[in-house]
Amino acid sequence: MTNLQRATKGYDLTKNLGLEIGILTTLSQSNGKYKYDYATIPFLAELFKLSFSSFFLWKECQSSSPPRMTKEWRSIRLYLVPSVIYLIHNNVQFATLTYVDPSTYQIMGNLKIVTTGILFRLVLKRKLSNLQWMAVVLLAVGTTTSQVKGCGDAPCDSLFSAPFQGYMLGILSACLSALAGVYTEYLMKKNNDSLYWQNVQLYTFGVIFNMGWLIYGDFKAGFERGPWWQRLFNGYSITTWMVVFNLGSTGLLVSWLMKYSDNIVKVYSTSMAMLLTMVLSVYLFNVRATLQLFLGIVICIISLQMYFMPVNMLVELPQALPVTSK
Numbered sequence: 001m002t003n004l005q006r007a008t009k010g011y012d013l014t015k016n017l018g019l020e021i022g023i024l025t026t027l028s029q030s031n032g033k034y035k036y037d038y039a040t041i042p043f044l045a046e047l048f049k050l051s052f053s054s055f056f057l058w059k060e061c062q063s064s065s066p067p068r069m070t071k072e073w074r075s076i077r078l079y080l081v082p083s084v085i086y087l088i089h090n091n092v093q094f095a096t097l098t099y100v101d102p103s104t105y106q107i108m109g110n111l112k113i114v115t116t117g118i119l120f121r122l123v124l125k126r127k128l129s130n131l132q133w134m135a136v137v138l139l140a141v142g143t144t145t146s147q148v149k150g151c152g153d154a155p156c157d158s159l160f161s162a163p164f165q166g167y168m169l170g171i172l173s174a175c176l177s178a179l180a181g182v183y184t185e186y187l188m189k190k191n192n193d194s195l196y197w198q199n200v201q202l203y204t205f206g207v208i209f210n211m212g213w214l215i216y217g218d219f220k221a222g223f224e225r226g227p228w229w230q231r232l233f234n235g236y237s238i239t240t241w242m243v244v245f246n247l248g249s250t251g252l253l254v255s256w257l258m259k260y261s262d263n264i265v266k267v268y269s270t271s272m273a274m275l276l277t278m279v280l281s282v283y284l285f286n287v288r289a290t291l292q293l294f295l296g297i298v299i300c301i302i303s304l305q306m307y308f309m310p311v312n313m314l315v316e317l318p319q320a321l322p323v324t325s326k
Contacts, residue, residue, distance in 0.1 A: 028239045034094070036235030037228070039213055041243055042090035044232075046206035048248035053199035060194055067194030075191070076201055082184045083205035087213060089176035090247070096173050099166025107147050108170035113140040113271070115178040116263050123182045126262075135307035136264070138299055143271045146278065146296025181266065185258040195259045199252070268304060275300060 028034065060067040070076075097105055117136040120126050128136070188198055214228035225231055257266045275297050282289045 028237065028243055033098075034235070036233075036240055037214075037217070037231065038094040039091060039210070039217055040228070040232055041094070041240070041247065042087065043207065043210035043214060044244045045090075045247035045251065046203050046210055048244065049251050050200065050203035050207055052248075052252060053196045053203060057194065057196035057200055060196060067197060068192055069197045070191055070193050078187055078190075079198075079201040079205050082180050082187065082202060083209050085176055085180040085183065086206060087209045089173060089180055090210075091213070092169055092173045092176060096166060096169040099163050100170060104166070105170055107144055108167065109174050109177070110140045110143045110147075111171060111174040112178040113143070113267050115175050116181060116267050119178050119182040120263055124186060124262075129311075131311065132307050135303045136267075138303035138306065139268065139271055142296045142299030142303055143274065144296075145299060146275060146293045148292055178263075181254070181258070181263045184255070185263050188255065188259040195255065198259070199255050202255075264307070268307070271300060272304070 028036075057067070100108070113136060117128060117133065121128060184202070187202070188195070218225075218228055254266060257263075257269070275293075278293055279297070282293075
């Protein structure tokens, strides 16, 4: 089985777009293994985000109104936490895809929709109404439904045939993703600092920790393959660079959402973008649509309405009876 067949097995609706991190990562494998050191991917992605943010922070500093930047260590050190979480998540993500196919990985990833809602309540103290909780659960059900095929198809078999380690790593990846997102939102909204300054702090620690992980890998291997900087690009292909760019650009876009919106909006935008990608692939690439896709889209639209529309537009409230005088 070729890399392309393995990457698209059970994921027909997005096979021609190749923009999903799971598909790109699987496509970058050779005979089910990575020819490159996958720990270098998060490092280069963090370096890309740091360079991008540093450039625009420099542009802001050149303007007539310099940006606000809190430089106390007690504020800067808080950015250590999400950097560590992202470091663990990125490496767990790559490890998971060595056990499960992209379709199974994507379905398990929908767990982060619910865990994001839970952490949204616990960490940010943002209370969701019962109707909003129902909407969040419906979104998870809808996105999962759109990705599952009929039980007569091979993908249904592959969904339950992965090793136990794959499921555990997939669940851990979803939980870490939700935790990192919620904590990052907390930091972004903690003060009115420049978004680029906040990103520079976050990604600086990201680069440092990912570099430390590469150095740890060298020590663990006894420097048998030489220092990490000499083999940084070994085994890289165009697909591998696409993984780096996808990971980096996604992180930058998420930082905007964390600053000016919230994690629930991020969850909905990601889910709706995924469904839109599936629909476009049907029309642009003649990919076969499924009943599950249609049902998933309907469920997600209902969830979207339930979460964001005012209650009085969703439920017809009883009118107060006129007061009669005695």
